[in-house]
Amino acid sequence: MSGRCQQSPVLAGSATLAALGALTLYLAKPSGYGKYTESLTPSATRLPAGAAWFLQELPAFAVPAGILAWQPCSLFGSPGTVLLGLFCAHYFHRTFVYPLLNRGRPFPLAFIFRGFVFCMGNGFLQGYYLIYCAEYSDEWYTDTRFSLGVFLFILGMGINIHSDYILRQLRKPGETTYRIPQGGLFTYVSGANFFGEIVEWMGYALATWSLPALAFAFFSLCFLGMRAFHHHRFYLKMFEDYPKSRKALIPLIF
Numbered sequence: 132m133s134g135r136c137q138q139s140p141v142l143a144g145s146a147t148l149a150a151l152g153a154l155t156l157y158l159a160k161p162s163g164y165g166k167y168t169e170s171l172t173p174s175a176t177r178l179p180a181g182a183a184w185f186l187q188e189l190p191a192f193a194v195p196a197g198i199l200a201w202q203p204c205s206l207f208g209s210p211g212t213v214l215l216g217l218f219c220a221h222y223f224h225r226t227f228v229y230p231l232l233n234r235g236r237p238f239p240l241a242f243i244f245r246g247f248v249f250c251m252g253n254g255f256l257q258g259y260y261l262i263y264c265a266e267y268s269d270e271w272y273t274d275t276r277f278s279l280g281v282f283l284f285i286l287g288m289g290i291n292i293h294s295d296y297i298l299r300q301l302r303k304p305g306e307t308t309y310r311i312p313q314g315g316l317f318t319y320v321s322g323a324n325f326f327g328e329i330v331e332w333m334g335y336a337l338a339t340w341s342l343p344a345l346a347f348a349f350f351s352l353c354f355l356g357m358r359a360f361h362h363h364r365f366y367l368k369m370f371e372d373y374p375k376s377r378k379a380l381i382p383l384i385f
Contacts, residue, residue: 136264141343144256148346151249152353161361162242162354176240183238184230187246192222194251195258202262210267210277214339217284218257221331222250224288229295234302253347260343280338283330290316290327298324311370319382321366322359326380329355356380 196219301310316323336348363379
């Protein structure tokens with residue numbers, strides 16, 4: 132595997148992810164979709180939320196899935212192919228399931244394009260590294276990093292999906308009214324869905340023990356953490372009875 136690996140694009144891609152995460156923290160502005168679409172991009176051309184999410188997330192599934200499809204078929208392959216399969220599982224849900232259920236506001240085209248480019252680059256980076264660069268021994272499946280990482284990945288994905296379900300139940304089809312989310316981890320934090328996805332990608336970074344996955348986990352922490360912070364501030368301003376004990380992202384801490 133390593134003979135086909137070019138380290139330069141791996142390092143460049145990882146550095147880009149980390150830099151984008153740091154830039155998100157530095158700018159400290161909400162991304163212009165969802166709650167913030169009208170205030171930040173009032174005149175932008177938009178697509179319905181379901182179509183937008185499908186188009187934006189598609190390359191993050193299609194690119195690594197395409198890389199996997201070229202590999203020799205086996206029921207339980209090398210650790211690299213199994214780990215990339217987990218990445219594809221997340222983005223299969225994001226591409227084909229989540230958009231059908233989404234009741235969010237229309238997306239500006241500019242943000243869809245940015246998301247498409249990001250997902251294509253990150254999908255290629257993660258897939259390329261795991262298939263052509265990563266070297267795992269046969270014992271990796273019994274390594275604590277793999278076991279704990281996969282556990283955190285599945286736990287985080289479960290929290291993320293359950294939290295999205297709670298958010299969907301706040302509105303009837305066609306409604307745009309905001310309500311206070313209740314139940315699940317929303318009892319403790321405003322960004323329960325974001326917390327779940329951050330845990331997911333931290334678990335993935337641990338299971339893969341790779342620089343690209345670590346860089347993506349850092350970006351996710353910065354981007355989703357900042358979004359959770361803005362959501363929390365939004366709820367506090369909108370609802371006088373918003374639970375004062377609820378934190379933004381990390382239960383009991385932040």
